[in-house]
Amino acid sequence: AKKEGRGRWTLFDPQRNAVAVSQYAMSVRIPMALDRGEFFLDYQPLCALDDGAMVAVEALVRWRHPELGVLGPDEFITTAEDSGLIIPLGRWVLLHACEQAARWAARFGDAAPRMNVNLAVRQARNAGLIADIDRILRSSDLDPGRLQLEITESAMLGPRDPALQALHELVAMGVSLTVDDFGTGWSNLAYLRDLPVSGLKIDGSFVSELRASGEDPVGWRIIGGMVSLAHSLGLSVTAEGVETAADAQRLRSIGCDWAQGWYYGRPVRPGEITRRIVEAVGG
Ligand code: C2E
Numbered sequence: 001a002k003k004e005g006r007g008r009w010t011l012f013d014p015q016r017n018a019v020a021v022s023q024y025a026m027s028v029r030i031p032m033a034l035d036r037g038e039f040f041l042d043y044q045p046l047c048a049l050d051d052g053a054m055v056a057v058e059a060l061v062r063w064r065h066p067e068l069g070v071l072g073p074d075e076f077i078t079t080a081e082d083s084g085l086i087i088p089l090g091r092w093v094l095l096h097a098c099e100q101a102a103r104w105a106a107r108f109g110d111a112a113p114r115m116n117v118n119l120a121v122r123q124a125r126n127a128g129l130i131a132d133i134d135r136i137l138r139s140s141d142l143d144p145g146r147l148q149l150e151i152t153e154s155a156m157l158g159p160r161d162p163a164l165q166a167l168h169e170l171v172a173m174g175v176s177l178t179v180d181d182f183g184t185g186w187s188n189l190a191y192l193r194d195l196p197v198s199g200l201k202i203d204g205s206f207v208s209e210l211r212a213s214g215e216d217p218v219g220w221r222i223i224g225g226m227v228s229l230a231h232s233l234g235l236s237v238t239a240e241g242v243e244t245a246a247d248a249q250r251l252r253s254i255g256c257d258w259a260q261g262w263y264y265g266r267p268v269r270p271g272e273i274t275r276r277i278v279e280a281v282g283g
């Protein structure tokens with residue numbers, strides 16, 4: 001028998017072990033993949049619900065694996081976190097996202113989208129984080145106000161977590177923080193008091209459940225409650241997983257600020273985002 005997470009014991013499962021082995025094999029290849037330039041970033045728009053304007057993009061990492069084809073983050077991020085390789089990989093993501101954001105800012109000024117980057121909790125707890133981000137902002141020449149870090153709610157930190165200090169320092173530098181996957185991990189909202197966040201992203205599962213359940217009033221009141229909570233704390237709210245015009249209309253009617261999802265655009269190569277900015281502003 002093998003010990004699992006919360007003290008549960010299960011019989012040895014060969015299939016599961018095969019997965020574990022391939023994850024190990026995958027993690028040891030990450031440094032080489034970084035050297036060889038096998039990672040790339042797609043960008044997905046975040047749009048204002050009132051007029052549809054693209055206000056930001058989220059950088060989403062992919063791995064062009066020579067044998068396995070293009071892998072999504074769900075296939076390697078957890079492994080990278082467990083092995084600690086999320087530190088160099090996360091640094092790579094930050095650098096490339098900031099360089100791209102700086103190119104858009106240089107070309108389009110205030111019409112350029114702000115850049116959202118996912119920050120794994122392991123990165124937040126890494127002693128080198130502040131120095132890394134400071135160096136990346138300088139070398140890419142990006143205004144820190146254009147960078148927003150997304151931290152998953154389930155990874156939320158207690159009041160004595162060493163990462164809190166680093167997150168406060170980032171905010172002092174002008175970087176903003178947002179709670180990702182809001183609503184999926186809340187046993188205790190005290191972190192909203194301790195963390196200097198400026199926004200919440202409502203997890204896509206809430207929006208997709210509503211789409212499936214139609215006019216379910218309870219579901220809508222839950223999302224409405226999240227929006228009110230955020231606004232009463234002075235935070236902005238983004239809904240994820242917005243796939244239809246009806247989703248957007250209902251979220252707009254309950255006062256949600258921004259939306260991200262296929263209705264507003266799938267994750268795409270940076271050139272496609274450039275094309276959208278040009279379409280909106282000219283030049
Ligand atoms: P997330 O932060 O919740 O990112 C949004 C995910 O939802 C993306 O999947 C995106 O493609 C997908 N999505 C967007 N719009 C829709 C929609 O309308 N409907 C549906 N069904 N899905 C939609 P992706 O790219 O596979 O990313 C998965 C997760 O991997 C992300 O979830 C994020 O937690 C993580 N991730 C991605 N890039 C990074 C990274 O650079 N660093 C870290 N630490 N995590 C990352």
Ligand code: CA
Nearest residue numbers: 058118150180
């Ligand atoms: Ca995210």
Ligand code: CA
Nearest residue numbers: 180181201240
């Ligand atoms: Ca999210």
Ligand code: CA
Nearest residue numbers: 181203204240
């Ligand atoms: Ca999510």
